[in-house]
Amino acid sequence: MDRDRFIAGINWPGTAVLVFVGLAWEAAVRTGLLEYEYLPAPSTIALGFGELASQGILAPDIAHTLISVAIAWAVAIVLGISLGFLLGLSPVARRYSLASIEILRPMPGVAFAPVGLLLFGFSLKTEMVVTILPVLWPVLVNTIGGVTGVHQRLYDVGRTFRLGRRDTILRIILPAAMPPIIVGARISLGLALVLAVVAEMVGNPEGLGYAIVREQQALRPDLMFAYIVTVGVIGIVLNAGMLALAKASFPSARQLRGG
Amino acid sequence: MRSAPWRQYFTLVVEALPSARGLLPLVALLGVWQLLQTGPSPYFPPPSDWWDGLMLLAKSGRLYPALSATTITLLLGLAVAVLIGTGMGLFIGVFPRLSRAFGPLLEFLRAVPPPAVVPVAILFMGYDERMKLTVVVLAAIWPILLNTSSAAERVHPLLLDVARSFRLSAFDRMRLIILPSVVPAILLGIRVALPVAIVVTLLVEMLTSIEGIGALMIGAQRNFQSSQVYGLLVLIGLFGLLLNNVFAVFEAILLRRWPPKTQSQNF
Numbered sequence: 001m002d003r004d005r006f007i008a009g010i011n012w013p014g015t016a017v018l019v020f021v022g023l024a025w026e027a028a029v030r031t032g033l034l035e036y037e038y039l040p041a042p043s044t045i046a047l048g049f050g051e052l053a054s055q056g057i058l059a060p061d062i063a064h065t066l067i068s069v070a071i072a073w074a075v076a077i078v079l080g081i082s083l084g085f086l087l088g089l090s091p092v093a094r095r096y097s098l099a100s101i102e103i104l105r106p107m108p109g110v111a112f113a114p115v116g117l118l119l120f121g122f123s124l125k126t127e128m129v130v131t132i133l134p135v136l137w138p139v140l141v142n143t144i145g146g147v148t149g150v151h152q153r154l155y156d157v158g159r160t161f162r163l164g165r166r167d168t169i170l171r172i173i174l175p176a177a178m179p180p181i182i183v184g185a186r187i188s189l190g191l192a193l194v195l196a197v198v199a200e201m202v203g204n205p206e207g208l209g210y211a212i213v214r215e216q217q218a219l220r221p222d223l224m225f226a227y228i229v230t231v232g233v234i235g236i237v238l239n240a241g242m243l244a245l246a247k248a249s250f251p252s253a254r255q256l257r258g259g
Numbered sequence: 260m261r262s263a264p265w266r267q268y269f270t271l272v273v274e275a276l277p278s279a280r281g282l283l284p285l286v287a288l289l290g291v292w293q294l295l296q297t298g299p300s301p302y303f304p305p306p307s308d309w310w311d312g313l314m315l316l317a318k319s320g321r322l323y324p325a326l327s328a329t330t331i332t333l334l335l336g337l338a339v340a341v342l343i344g345t346g347m348g349l350f351i352g353v354f355p356r357l358s359r360a361f362g363p364l365l366e367f368l369r370a371v372p373p374p375a376v377v378p379v380a381i382l383f384m385g386y387d388e389r390m391k392l393t394v395v396v397l398a399a400i401w402p403i404l405l406n407t408s409s410a411a412e413r414v415h416p417l418l419l420d421v422a423r424s425f426r427l428s429a430f431d432r433m434r435l436i437i438l439p440s441v442v443p444a445i446l447l448g449i450r451v452a453l454p455v456a457i458v459v460t461l462l463v464e465m466l467t468s469i470e471g472i473g474a475l476m477i478g479a480q481r482n483f484q485s486s487q488v489y490g491l492l493v494l495i496g497l498f499g500l501l502l503n504n505v506f507a508v509f510e511a512i513l514l515r516r517w518p519p520k521t522q523s524q525n526f
Contacts, residue, residue: 013356014363021364038382099281106499107492108458110473113465114480114488119302194372198458201374202465202477209374213466216378224378232371239370 040222045229048222057211062230064207068124068196069189069238072131076139076188081181084143085169088177094144101140109134109195113203122205130199135192142184146177179250186242193235208234268512304486309493312479312486321475326494329471332388333460333502336395340452343396344403345445351404352411353437369405373398373459377466386467391460398459403448410444411437443517446510453506457499472498 022042027033029041040048052058087094109130116129150173158172200209208231215224289306296305304312316322351358351365376397384390414437422432464473472495479487 011359011363013360017360018363018367095280096283097281099279100283100285101281103282103285103496103500106454106457106503107496108454108461108499110458110461110465111476111492111495114476115492117477117480118483118485118488194374194458197372198374198462201377201462212375212378216382219382221379221382224382228371228375228379231375232367235370235372236367 038219038221040225044222045225048220048226049229052223052226058226058230061206061208061211061227062234065193065196065200065209065231066234068127068131068199068207069192072128072135072192072196073185073189075128075132076135076192077185080136080139080184080188081143084140084181085147085173087140088144088147089169089173094148101137104133105137105141107133110198110202113199116199116203122203124204124206126203127196127199130203131192131195134195135188138184138187138191139181140184142180142187143177146180147173149180150176179246182242182246182250186239186246189238189242190235193231193238197231267515268508299486301483301485304489306489308486309490312484312488313490313494316475316479316487316490325470325472325475326498328469329460329464329473329498332391332395332471333456336392336460337399337449337452337456339392340396340399340403340456341445341449344400344448345407345441348404348407348445349411349433349437349441352408352441353433355412358408358412365401365405369401373455374462377459377463380463381467386469388469391463391467391469391471394463395456395460399449399452399456402451402455403445406444406448406451407441410441414440439517443514446513450506450510453502454499457502461495 026041026043029039049058087097112129112133113126116126120126120129154172154176155168158168163171196207197209197212200207200211201213204210205214208227212224212227212231215221215227292303293305293307296303299305299308313322351361373394377394380390380394380397384393418436418440419432422436427435460471461473461476463469464471464475465477468474468478472491476488476491476495479491
């Protein structure tokens, strides 16, 4: 029963188009129809994967990028949620800081790369300088929005049960604000990957971002595409993981879908 | 009661601005920085030096060409991305079979982080303006395309019935029914694409040293001109802020004639 539904749920035309594009690409390169010096056929890219895996350099690159993403994301979540609660609960704090946040928020992360390089040279610290601030905003802003958006009636419930301040925060506000916070965390995770790749390209010669640039400069497009596919797959897996987590914890929340 | 249109725009702008008191933490930070740092420093030059650094760049005649190069690439890239993204999005969204068939391919292409495209473009097109523009277009096109196509798919069936009742031609149906109902989605797509486009433009400039603010900034860092680095950082921040706000006003003005959003915004 479940299996039937799974098979029926597969997007056959979509899969067919993917396969067709892959085959057409392969054929076009093999027959010389598409003659670019640097365009590898899909099969060559697959062989590139094999080469990277057998040399044992793919796994460390993936690990480095994932660790950077994890650090930046963890910092963003801890800072974003705690600051977000502070600003969400205190109108005074909000009044005296919102404009600063609005001014800093559109700051493109990559602009911090030269500052990071100036202070720390080529290092993981520079990577964090580039990554953390842009990754913080979605969590922070969504937490503030979630906390200020808690319905008045829920506060009334808290008052009816004579909950103290701590219990009101933990048992009324936190659960009510959770869906937007999770949306923010999901946006942040995607951003963290993008910015880690950016930072590795200009600020920290390690990980997947640097590997892509390295293979480009070494004129090995097959390896370069293999790394790009890897980054794309990691992006999809991280996003799907967050979606599944959100669905499992809040089955009824509609705003968690899409994106 | 109808006031002059410019007044309406003015109120729109003023209402969109957060309270000026909120600037306090930023001003305090810069003030403390200025007070603690008395002389020039290779790492944390005082904010008053940042301005001198920028003026030095302006006097040497490198600031304005870089600023205009970055602005032109960005705006041109966004414009091309809007044209192609909207066109393809409408075409894909209007035919449900097409959107189902191309869905997975588009999702995968979107999942690839835009910066990863930069080395590919460098390899294929070399170090020139055309490459820079292509990268910006490729980064900005996905949010616009996917938003447009999903909005075109979800045009209210009643509106499509209206088109049928009036026996509209396919062209008129597109022009009068579908296009107006996807405009908010297109604008949302542009709003998502804007910061990505800025990041990618700066990244290309940093990686390739093609003229632009990014190249200027990485050059200043390599020469240890720390005051110029911070000055350019502020300049880029203001640039991003300006673009975002100009677009927000533009969006608000354009959407005045559309029904208000039913879904409340997050913040």
